[in-house]
Amino acid sequence: MPRLAFISIRNGLLAGGLGFIFLLTLYYLGKHPFLFPVYFDFRLALLSVFMVMGLKELRDYHQQGLLSFGEGMISNFLFTTLFACTASLLIWIFMAINPAFLSNYIQVATDQLNSLPPPVIEELGKIEFDRNVTALQATTKSDLALDYLIKSFIISFFISIIISVILRRQPKTN
Numbered sequence: 001m002p003r004l005a006f007i008s009i010r011n012g013l014l015a016g017g018l019g020f021i022f023l024l025t026l027y028y029l030g031k032h033p034f035l036f037p038v039y040f041d042f043r044l045a046l047l048s049v050f051m052v053m054g055l056k057e058l059r060d061y062h063q064q065g066l067l068s069f070g071e072g073m074i075s076n077f078l079f080t081t082l083f084a085c086t087a088s089l090l091i092w093i094f095m096a097i098n099p100a101f102l103s104n105y106i107q108v109a110t111d112q113l114n115s116l117p118p119p120v121i122e123e124l125g126k127i128e129f130d131r132n133v134t135a136l137q138a139t140t141k142s143d144l145a146l147d148y149l150i151k152s153f154i155i156s157f158f159i160s161i162i163i164s165v166i167l168r169r170q171p172k173t174n
Contacts, residue, residue, distance in 0.1 A: 066170065066171055095141035
């Protein structure tokens with residue numbers, strides 16, 4: 001179990017830092033990273049790669065080729081916790097240093113909402129639409145950091161199950 005924790009913690013911290021760097025890269029390339037749909041989110045690839053590497057290392061080098069589903073899920077949960085907390089904390093610190101990140105997010109998201117065609121706004125409901133626009137103006141750096149944290153756990157949960165099932169290996173019984 002100590003190797004499981006060490007590998008998960010190490011990979012979580014590395015992935016958290018790398019995820020933050022990817023986020024900054026997108027931002028400085030002119031694409032605000034919080035406005036991408038989840039299915040285009042770079043975390044899908046980043047989490048998948050680090051989870052596979054971590055579980056393969058644990059299984060092949062420290063557990064004689066054996067890995068249970070539970071060990072895979074525990075390892076991936078610990079990894080995700082460190083990844084999400086590290087990246088969210090770095091995002092929060094960055095927004096404290098560079099408030100333009102938050103104001104740019106609010107401006108671009110508001111522009112996207114206001115560009116919706118009238119039939120879509122009617123379908124959503126004008127009152128609900130206005131409430132969302134108003135709530136968007138009140139967004140804080142803590143809101144964005146928490147959003148990143150929660151979405152990281154949601155994305156990771158499904159990836160963890162798939163990867164833990166694929167990489168598990170039980171002892172052979174005769």
